[in-house]
Amino acid sequence: MVQVMERTRERAGLKQTAAPAVPDVRPLVYDTKLLNLWYGNHHALKNIDLPIRENEVTAIIGPSGCGKSTYIKTLNRMVELVDDVRTSGEILYRSRNIFDRNYPVEELRTRVGMVFQKPNPFPKSIYDNVAYGPRIHGIRNRQILDEIVEKSLRGAAIWDEVKDRLNTNAYSLSGGQQQRICIARALAIEPDVILMDEPTSALDPISTLKVEELVQELREDYSIVIVTHNMQQAARISDRTAFFLSGEVVEFDETDKMFSNPEHKRTEDYISGRFG
Amino acid sequence: MRITEKPPARVLIDREAVAGRMGFRKAVNAAFSVLFLSATLLALLVLGVLFYRIVSQGFGHLSPAFFENFASRMPEKAGVKAALVGSLWLMAVVAPVSLILGIGTAVYLEEYAKKNRLNDFIRMNISNLAGVPSVVFGLLGLTIFVRALALGNSILAAGFTMSLLILPVIIVAAQEAIRSVPRELREASYGMGATKWQTIIRVVLPGAVPGILTGSILALSRAIGETAPLIVIGVPVIIQFLPAGVLDTFTALPMQIYDWAKRPQAAFQEVASAGIIVLLALLLAMNSVAVLIRNKFQKRY
Amino acid sequence: MGNPAAPKRATVRQMIAKSAGNKRKRAAERAVPVVLFLIAAVSVLTTIGIVGTLVAETVTFFTKVPFWSFITGREWLPFSNKDAQFGILPLIIGTLKVTFIAVITAVPIGLSAAIYLSEYASDNTRRIIKPVLEVLAGIPTIVYGFFALTFVTPLLQTVIPGLKIFNALSPGIVVGIMIIPMIASLSEDAMSAVPNPIREGALALGATRFEVAVKVVLPAALSGILASVVLATSRAIGETMIVSLAGGATPAFNLGFTDSIQTMTAYIVQVSTGDAGYGTPIYYSIYAVGFTLFLFTLLMNWIAHRITKRFREAY
Known part of the structure; x- marks a missing residue:
């Protein structure tokens, strides 16, 4: 099993930046404490405890319906767009409880960018897509916007592909390009954390590889939480991995350790493909 | 076996x-x-x-004179000028009033309204309103706008009445258009820290504009052909001047056609037909615009 | 990458942080739902206005004319100076005559068109026919009224010798034509909603298209079809201009279709175009008639609502 993972990693041609030497010294970005969440009567998240650290990629894996998407959407309170959601416990973002009444949710979402399962660019030009965030936050100076757009598109490794057609509709791009536009859009407001909810599930293998490479680069500047149903992907790109099952965190550890030597039987069963 | x-x-x-x-x-x-x-x-x-x-x-x-003449007792001199201009004035009131009310209501119901009895009641009320005969709206206009608010048989009184008449149609069209904007786009906007109103103004409404326009133009073309409410609120027929403002008396195309159609002389039947051609041409133009918009923006998502 | 951008990064964040405290933005965010709710309340106010107006003026009417003689009277002679009579039955009968003819004209044609469109027509045919039906639905009723008076009535007179220039038949047929698109499109919606596997199941057993349409699709779509007919009936009851132009102004308490009649709507138009003084019984009578009309259409809409709710098929 372990060898399979290693090989996948090599084949993907990714540099092995995930150093097991990363100790628990990096500052905390998020700290989840005893989080519970209900959709109506459905208990979707149960007693979650999970720290997320700066400049790391934290992967969340688990079978569908395990609560991994719900959890990542709780981190920027997007989960509240659904009616009838209740939570208990707390999530500290930079030591501040995001469920605090006085915490404006818009401020949280400005600091925490999100990339979604399906590429969801606006039906606007590439430029307007990337400039959307700065504009809603009051930046109107064209020169500054130009700079932000270029920097974000470069940051999302798509500048060279689109620099000559910034005014064309983002819908004319391929799925993989659209997803990178969405990443650029998230980068434009210079977030602290980027949440990625199965960002490659709708993409072809080549586009997937590009996004994975991009995640590796983004780690230098951002803290990243990525939900994925693809265990190889988690093994390839993440520093730490949390395994969710039926709304609980079964195991959370450094990725290499988790995939080579899982502590729990259920984790082992899942990563070796016995279910899910 | x-x-x-x-x-x-x-x-x-x-x-x-x-x-x-x-x-x-x-x-x-x-x-x-x-x-x-x-x-x-x-x-x-x-x-x-x-x-x-x-x-x-x-x-x-149909001749240039037909468009330049006012109403007349003599069929050969009868023209459509006051009626055509009056109908355009009426639209100038109905379009903004009904669009603001219709889109505002639709945005409220689709984006803000929580599931509760009050909002269910508003929804049910709108579908019932759609079934009320236009002549009854005329009675409402007569009591409220013409008499209680003392607007008389002015463009404003008729415009308000017509706006309420087509309001349910516009609301339903706008609701459907707003619902057709994918949830993912809203999420993208919220995810960037946009507020609800920013998301509505910058993402939802731009996406819904084609649908709203198509439905609204069809609703407005209904208003332009409606006769009964105008009769009930007392819009006159023989008018020899053009209105100068929204508080002036006016007449409208369907009123004029109704008057001509009622007259016994055969020559007035031709005048009525000519008036109908003008009305239908106006409707055709509006409907073509609606179809063009619909075809241009179909399947955007 | 990353490093050269580092100083810049702080500035964008600062710019964003600066605008976050924008008071106008926050105030707008709180005011908007209130304003939109008030706008949405206009439709409720409209209903209250309609019901309030009708009830208030009708009550005034009943201080001048006894309620009982209004709902049981067989004579409607409001303009008689000496002996004005306000018995609404002739107006109701006039309305029902027109509605009856309209429904028996529109249901067979509308339903046939719906079956054809839903079960027989190819996509291309449908793409042509449906817009044409929409055009039919978009023609102003004043145009239909003119058509009834100047074309349908003379045409019918060549077939039915005793037909008066104003009668119930001609406006009835034309109101029927007007509601065909409504029945056709709503019924077609109901039939198209019947899932294809049900059709395929029957076709695979060797049923013909006609058998599938009549024995499988029609029963499954029955509630939607009934609702469409009831809604179209409601529309026919409230129709005003066609009956004003072609129906006449003679309230009649009989069952003939060839003589001049008057419907409730046509009476309201007659009074509105005349010069009945404000405050006279005639003035208030249009509200009493309007209220009666409103109750009829409300009843129809309620029935349609019940039908769709009660028989909603669970596929």
């Missing part, structure tokens, strides 16, 4: 009888398919006859 007889299933169905009835059944099918088609074509035929009658009767009367 060996089975010597045929299986019972075969005995129950007499294949020859089935085959024998087949011809009859196919004939019935063919006969009815012709019948259904002819019924459909009949409806289309009526439309053709209607257009043919109107155009053949009224075309001779």
Whole structure:
């Protein structure tokens, strides 16, 4: 099993930046404490405890319906767009409880960018897509916007592909390009954390590889939480991995350790493909 | 044990009888398919006859003078000027009022309204309002706008009445258009820290504009052809001047047509037909715009 | 990458942080739902206005004319100076005559068109026929009224010798034509909603298209079809201009279709175009008639609502 993972990693041609030497010294970005969440009567998240650290990629894996998407959407309170959601416990973002009444949710979402399962660019030009965030936050100076757009598109490794057609509709791009536009859009407001909810599930293998490479680069500047149903992907790109099952965190550890030597039987069963 | 007889299933169905009835059944099918088609074509035929009658009767009367003359006792001098201008004035009131009310209500119901009894009541109320006859809206306009608010039989009174009449149509069209904007786009906007109102203004409404426009133009074309509410609120017919503001008295195309159609002289039938051609041309233009918008923006997501 | 951008990064964040405290933005965010709710309340106010207006003026009417003689009277002679009579039955009968003819004209044609469109027509045919039906639905009723008066009535007179220039038949047929698109499109919606596997199941057993349409699709779509007919009936009851132009102004308490009649709507129009003084019984009578009309259409809409709710098929 372990060898399979290693090989996948090599084949993907990714540099092995995930150093097991990363100790628990990096500052905390998020700290989840005893989080519970209900959709109506459905208990979707149960007693979650999970720290997320700066400049790391934290992967969340688990079978569908395990609560991994719900959890990542709780981190920027997007989960509240659904009616009838209740939570208990707390999530500290930079030591501040995001469920605090006085915490404006818009401020949280400005600091925490999100990339979604399906590429969801606006039906606007590439430029307007990337400039959307700065504009809603009051930046109107064209020169500054130009700079932000270029920097974000470069940051999302798509500048060279689109620099000559910034005014064309983002819908004319391929799925993989659209997803990178969405990443650029998230980068434009210079977030602290980027949440990625199965960002490659709708993409072809080549586009997937590009996004994975991009995640590796983004780690230098951002803290990243990525939900994925693809265990190889988690093994390839993440520093730490949390395994969710039926709304609980079964195991959370450094990725290499988790995939080579899982502590729990259920984790082992899942990563070796016995279910899910 | 060996089975010597045929299986019972075969005995129950007499294949020859089935085959024998087949011809009859196919004939019935063919006969009815012709019948259904002819019924459909009949409806289309009526439309053709209607257009043919109107155009053949009224075309001779269409002349530049017809557009420059006011109403007259003499058919050859009767013109559509005051009515056409009046209808345009009416639209100038109805369009903004009904759009603001209609889109505002739709945004409230789709984006803000929580699931509770009050909002359910508002929804039910709108669908009931859609079934109220236009003449009853006329009675409302007469009591509230003409008398209580003392607007008289002005453009404003008629415009408000018509706006309320077409309000349910616009609300429903706008609701559908807003609902067709994918949830993912809203999420993208919220995810960037946009507020609800920013998301509505910058993402939801721009995405819904084609649908809203199409539905609204169709609703406005209904308002431009409505006669009964205008009659009830007392819009006059013989008007020899053009309105200068929204508080002036006016007349409208369907009112003028109604007056001409009622007159016994045969010559006025031609004038009425000419007026109808003008009205239908206006409607055709509006509907073409609606269809163009619909085709241009179809399947955007 | 990353490093050269580092100083810049702080500035964008600062710019964003600066605008976050924008008071106008926050105030707008709080005011908008209130304003939109008030706008949405206009439709409720409209209903209250309609019901309030009708009830208030009708009550005034009943201080001048006894309620009982209004709902049981067989004579409607409001303009008689000496002996004005306000018995609404003739107006109701006039309305029902027109509605009856309209429904028996529109249901067979509308349903046939719906079956044809839903079960027989190819996509291309449908793409042509449906817009044409929409055009039929978009023609102003004043145009239909003119058509009834100047074309359908003379045409019918050549077939039915005793037909008066104003009668119930001609406006009835034309109102029927007007509601065909409504029945056709709503019924077609109901039939198209019947899932294809049900059709395929029947076709695979060797049923003809006609048998599928009549024995499988029609029963499954029955509630939607009934609702469409009831809604179209409601529309026919409230129709005003066609009956005003072609129906006449003679309230009649009989069952004939060839003589001049008057419907409730046509009476309201007649009074509105005349010069009945404000405050006279005639003035208030249009509200009493309007209220009666409103109750009829409300009843129809309620029935349609019940039908769709009660018989909603669970596929």
